[in-house]
Amino acid sequence: MLNLLKNPGIEKVDKKRIYYFEFEGCHYYPKTAKLVVDGSEFFLSKYEREILELLISRPGEQISRQEIIDLIWGDKPCAPKTFGKHIDQLRDYLGDRGLDKDSQKIQTITRGYLIFKPTVTPHYHGLAPSLRLLIKGSVASCLLTGFLIIGVSDAFKSETFEAIEPKLLTSWKAGSKRPVVSPDGKVIIYSRQSKDSTTWDLLVTKRHSKTHKWLTHETLPHTQNTEPSFSPSGKQIVWVRSDHKTFCEVITMNFDTISLKTSDKKIVYQCMPSQLIRTPQWYSDSSLLLSSSLSSQPYGIIKLNLWTKEYTQITQPKDTIYGDYSIFYHPESQRAAFFRQSTSTGTELRVYDFTTQTDRLIRTYDHWLYSISWRNADQLVAQSDNSYEVINIANGSVKSVPISFQEAEPLQYPVLVDEHTIIFVRGPLRDREVIMHKLNDDSTEQVLTTLFDEHQGVVVKGKNNSIVFSLVENLKHHLYHMIDNEVTPFAELPRHSLVLDMAVSPNGELIAYLLGNTLFIKNRQGETLHSQPLTSTGFAFSPDSQYLFIGRRTEQETNILSLSVQEDFEPKNVTTGILPKVTQDGTLYFLRKISDQDWLFRQTDTGVEKVIKAPFSTTITHSNTFDVIDHSLFYIESENLTRLDLNNGEKVVIKKIKGNHFSMNYAQDFMVSVHAVTAQNNLIEFKLKHSDDPE
The missing domain is CATH 1.10.10.10 (Winged helix-like DNA-binding domain superfamily/Winged helix DNA-binding domain)
Incomplete structure (x- = not known):
């Protein structure tokens, strides 16, 4: 190409x-x-x-x-x-x-x-x-x-930043994310997930004594306490508590950085469970900045007065589905850095100036970003294509200076203690296991690998024991094809990318996958045949491997498109709905929402008919949440792979499996499931040395 x-x-x-x-x-x-x-x-x-x-x-x-x-x-x-x-x-x-x-x-x-x-x-x-x-x-x-x-x-090549003198601050065999440092630099608050737990709690660590204390003790399964932030005085904290399905709330609490004592915990904002309330920030000791909306999506930045409970809309994003998210406020300059996922340009780093009430685009990225940190009033630290960089935005210009590391493991969530000290989460943020199952033998299952992270796996439906999967190994991200235990890499992906969804054609020759807001279609030789911006609600190939059916969400509607993958990739509108599936005889199944409830529909030559109410959750619209083969619905219910005959209503439990996503071949004798496990990472601190600093 x-x-x-x-x-x-x-x-x-x-x-x-x-x-x-x-x-x-x-x-x-x-x-x-x-x-x-x-x-x-x-x-x-x-x-x-x-x-x-x-x-x-x-x-x-x-x-x-x-x-x-x-x-x-x-x-x-x-x-x-x-x-x-x-x-x-x-x-x-x-x-x-x-x-x-x-x-x-x-x-x-x-x-x-x-x-x-x-x-x-x-x-x-x-x-x-x-x-x-x-x-x-x-x-x-x-x-x-x-x-x-x-x-x-x-x-500018002579101008560089170097991260030196690494110091490990924690040594947990567990997952950590979203660290924040108190204004006096004495303590770090972050989210931590214990091994084999489904919950996340807030933990505080003193930087110089490594004293630790739990701030929350979550009892509800699959609930996260995360996105902590300090008020400008350092005497209050705010965070988000949500299970991302049934509830979401923003909580504030008084906090003392010396004694680590807390008091006056209260809920100040009720948010939608699916809402991207990332990094609520203190605008002052009596007001918060949130990613929300006073009318309808997409979400913008709003200011919430904690005394009067009044809201003020700050940004009104356009050209986006998700809106503005991940706010990071700098009190001294009265500027907020945040991200916007644009439908045309990818991830946008933007800065809103409260003194001039202006919103400025700083730069765009091909990969998703979730965290950024202010170094001072004119400099930000962000993840670049290859590592990290200091972005200078003084005087209306933009200049990026790279940060060099002597570090082999991935670093995430930068947070500056001061201009010369930076903290990261060191290690993978998420880990998934791809598990292979032979369904005619209940005892046979095999974990693809337990050493690396960032997995997605799908079965080639028309071939036995053949799968495609993604894998991050030694900071490199690849797509692999496996046939009869022979594994071959065929495409390298951007290092910081995350494969959000994946499908493979039944003949095994084409792979469709979602990186951020872009859909890619590659052949087995690794060549990109097609790419397009897409806010996806799932996709699936036709049984003859000639078409890709795509669920697409726009600001106005959710619809299903048919994309010819053998000709010019011209999209044609098929119907409204999400999560398309196509059976061997060409029948299209998909979901539609009726009165806030998802129903399974099917479309044939004679028209569209409602089949059943969806017996599974569609909070996350992933292509491999369910499947339809030979007019039987396959889904996971109470950790059991279940088959429901859509013609006679007969329901059969096939086997107990781990994971929420799965993919099965047409013969119904081989499948893979993707199971999230606790990532192991820790906090690490570096000195940030500029090339002009004295030795």
Whole structure:
């Protein structure tokens, strides 16, 4: 596949930072294949994308149609009519139809030759406006300014941060997350999960004596006490308590950093169980900042006055499904850093200034982020593509300086004690086991691996004993294919990415998976055939491996699309609903909500009919929450894999299994389940040394 970011024609452009290309009022985003023309958005198919990227990389140059076909199709056949269809579609998108020849962006010069006439300007993630102004002219002239951009970067190479003198603060055989340091720097409060427990409690640790004390003692299963935060005075804390299914509440409590005594615990806000109340922050000792909404989704930042119980809406996000989340407030500068999951650009790091009431985009990321920390009023520490970086946002500019570590394990949740001391959670945040089952032998199950983390696993339905799974090993993330115990890696994923959902075609040749808000489709050779932004509600391949049925959520509705995976990946609307499943005879099953209750429906040639009320939870819309094979519904009930015949209502318990997600082959004799286990990590502290600091 041709890739614009790897094209030799733009080799000297700072490729990793490319955000979009601009030409004659059009914006093209290569990461998502989105083309914006006069406010209208188009997501290009595989071949449309590659043709446009080739033309963008060689503006003003005559290119023969045959050369384009050779570069893009390679040894695959491409009829002139097919090629012409793609060119015509691109011209329609670009508005060339009806224009005279000299006004067209894609022009036919002589028979068999094309030329892309516009001047192309690349735009970059996180560059200051002054640097963006330097990037003018065509890509050819950009080769010159590319040296300038790289030269500017080289000028900062001598400026680095180094994390030195590591000191382990805890030594639990358990999971830890979301640490926060008191304003006086004396204590750390964080969430901790004991081994083999389903609950999370708040624990306080004194930094210099390693004295520990539990602040909560949770008794409800699957309930978390998390997202702690200190008030500016350090005399109060706030946190979120929720099971993410039936209740969610924000709690405050008085706290003394010397004696570790607590008092006056009270619930100050009731939130929706599925609501992303991440990191409630103290705006003052009498008011909180929360991720919520006074009307409807998506959630923005609101300010809650704890005395009057009045709310004030601070941000009103657009171009997003989830809204704003993970707020981190800096009292001295009166600025809040937060994240927004954009449907077009990915994860956005933004800063809201309460003194000017302005919301500023700092930079975007391909991977999801959940935590950030202020170093001072003008600097933030965030997770970069490869490690961590200090982001300077002073004077309206943005400059990133990397932090180097002599550390082999992953680091998460940065929190600054002061400008020269930083704390992380060291080790994996989550761990999952992929367990293989032979269903005709009740005693046979095998754990795929217990050494590494971040698993998703799915069975190739049309083949016996064949699975695809994701695995993080030695800080590297890969997709693997296993047939008869022979394991082969076929694709490397971004290091900080998390595979949220996965499906594999019944013939085993195609893999669809969700990273953040982007759906990818790869073949077994690891080539990306298609990608698109997607707020997913599950997806599944058709039994002939020709189509991928996708559940998609937008701001207006949830619907199911059919995507051709053998042609041009053109989506077609099928019906409204979530979590599609397709049986061997082509019957489509899916869920719809009626009066706040999920029902299973099926669609055949004769229409849509309601089947049964869903006997399983749909709080998390994961493709492998249930399955339908031979018109029998498979789901997990009270830790039992259960089969329900949808024709006669007969219900059978198959076996007891671990995990909430599973995948089964058509023969119903082999499956995998994914079981979450307690991750083992701890808190670690580093000294943060700048290259200009004295030795």
